[in-house]
Amino acid sequence: MVFEEWMLLMGAAGVLAATGATRLRQHQHALRRMAATLQLTGQGPRVLILSASIGGGHNAAAAVLRAELEQAGCSVVVLDGFATATPLLSRYLAWGYPVQLRYTPWLYDWEFWSSHRRLFAKMWRRMYATLSGEAFRTLVDLLEPQLVISTYPLVTQALGVLRRKGILQVPVVAVITDYGVHRLWTAPGIDLHLVPSRVSAAQIDEATGSVRIMRPLVRSAFWEPRDREVVRRRYGFAPNEFVALIVAGAWGIGRVELIVRDVVACGVRTVVVCGRNRELAARLQKEYAAHPRVWILGWTDELPELMAAADCLVQNAGGLTCLEAIASRLPIIIYRPITGHGVFNALTMERAGVARWIRSSTELRETLGRAANGSVPLPVPQIDEEAVPAITAILELCEGRTEYQRLPVGRSEIVLSSEKHMILGSDGHRW
Numbered sequence: 001m002v003f004e005e006w007m008l009l010m011g012a013a014g015v016l017a018a019t020g021a022t023r024l025r026q027h028q029h030a031l032r033r034m035a036a037t038l039q040l041t042g043q044g045p046r047v048l049i050l051s052a053s054i055g056g057g058h059n060a061a062a063a064v065l066r067a068e069l070e071q072a073g074c075s076v077v078v079l080d081g082f083a084t085a086t087p088l089l090s091r092y093l094a095w096g097y098p099v100q101l102r103y104t105p106w107l108y109d110w111e112f113w114s115s116h117r118r119l120f121a122k123m124w125r126r127m128y129a130t131l132s133g134e135a136f137r138t139l140v141d142l143l144e145p146q147l148v149i150s151t152y153p154l155v156t157q158a159l160g161v162l163r164r165k166g167i168l169q170v171p172v173v174a175v176i177t178d179y180g181v182h183r184l185w186t187a188p189g190i191d192l193h194l195v196p197s198r199v200s201a202a203q204i205d206e207a208t209g210s211v212r213i214m215r216p217l218v219r220s221a222f223w224e225p226r227d228r229e230v231v232r233r234r235y236g237f238a239p240n241e242f243v244a245l246i247v248a249g250a251w252g253i254g255r256v257e258l259i260v261r262d263v264v265a266c267g268v269r270t271v272v273v274c275g276r277n278r279e280l281a282a283r284l285q286k287e288y289a290a291h292p293r294v295w296i297l298g299w300t301d302e303l304p305e306l307m308a309a310a311d312c313l314v315q316n317a318g319g320l321t322c323l324e325a326i327a328s329r330l331p332i333i334i335y336r337p338i339t340g341h342g343v344f345n346a347l348t349m350e351r352a353g354v355a356r357w358i359r360s361s362t363e364l365r366e367t368l369g370r371a372a373n374g375s376v377p378l379p380v381p382q383i384d385e386e387a388v389p390a391i392t393a394i395l396e397l398c399e400g401r402t403e404y405q406r407l408p409v410g411r412s413e414i415v416l417s418s419e420k421h422m423i424l425g426s427d428g429h430r431w
Helices: 003-036 057-071 081-085 087-103 105-115 118-143 153-164 198-202 228-235 256-264 278-287 303-309 320-327 341-352 361-373 390-398
Strands: 046-051 075-080 147-150 172-175 192-195 210-213 243-247 269-273 294-297 312-315 332-335 356-358 413-416 421-424
Touching: 046 057, 046 081, 046 118, 046 153, 057 075, 057 320, 057 390, 075 081, 081 087, 081 118, 081 153, 087 105, 105 118, 105 341, 118 153, 147 153, 147 390, 153 172, 172 390, 192 390, 198 210, 198 341, 228 303, 243 256, 243 303, 256 269, 256 278, 256 332, 256 361, 269 303, 278 294, 303 320, 312 320, 320 332, 332 341, 332 361, 341 356, 356 361
Parallel strands: 046 075, 046 147, 147 172, 172 192, 192 210, 243 269, 243 312, 269 294, 312 332, 332 356
Antiparallel strands: 413 421
């Protein structure tokens, strides 16, 4: 290569470096301006909660934590940590995640399971910590919280790296609402991981802090006792009518239309909540306009009442909606789960005994038919005996009363098979 070409390449590299440095300075200035508008004051512990607007579960969990911590006297700030630290990546994933699940689910499945491997997880952890570490350090320095909580996996990764290196001096809590604990959901360096079950805890093998089981982290409305018959009459359900509630999550993704058709074919009353997917709701409303026993809804705030009135929940992802059903004591059926974390949650929830994973339309008809006629009722999901309210474990950490604790459960690993994904427990049981 001639001298002029070398000079051209060096000049281009210099321009890129200068541009990157300029953007970094601009980002730091923006963080400082934003932090100046926020305050963590008061006599109680100061808590910073970092979430993400990817799906609805991360922000919902953050909102529940905020309400409970503020009620306990804490000063709390909630931020979309993912968008604050890496805005371009956040916008890309918010667009790309539902697109992948809709058009190239095989690609998302490959990304999910490959990133669960130890080497790939370590690589992603370092990459995201490099991208976002300075932003999180700046936020903590400016807001001076006494505790940081993450409800989003990539944020957890970056905070774990900062904590291990000693850059972050305050304790960090990772809140995991999925039953299936992917390797990127946890991180070395995190002081406390909160998970939904013992089976979930058994899937963690890289945590260096405490791992505790929490009760379902859901709004208080889902815990409130309701008069089931009164609620059912209000919705117009007959006394002995079996009602299946299908909830498609915040984004209404996956094979929801096929799920609805299979459930309707079972001859039961069907209520479908499509989340914020207006196109899905419109298509289903048109398709079932002549079916009086099918009720299609978009976004609704009446989910606690609908769960009190229903006889089972049919879900395809196993996320926060399932925790809401557990709190409501509503039997859960996982059917046609979305690839990646949907399948992982189905496996784990089935192993934990809180949901039944239905593998075929024939099995679905048999299961709902027997449940509807009362011959084989669906089991009510139970909460682990060791579970504590998330706020209890968090406040104990704030007060310095949490010691290193790992539950005495067998370690579980993901075994990637050419035929299917399996979870192999320490007892050799495949599930």
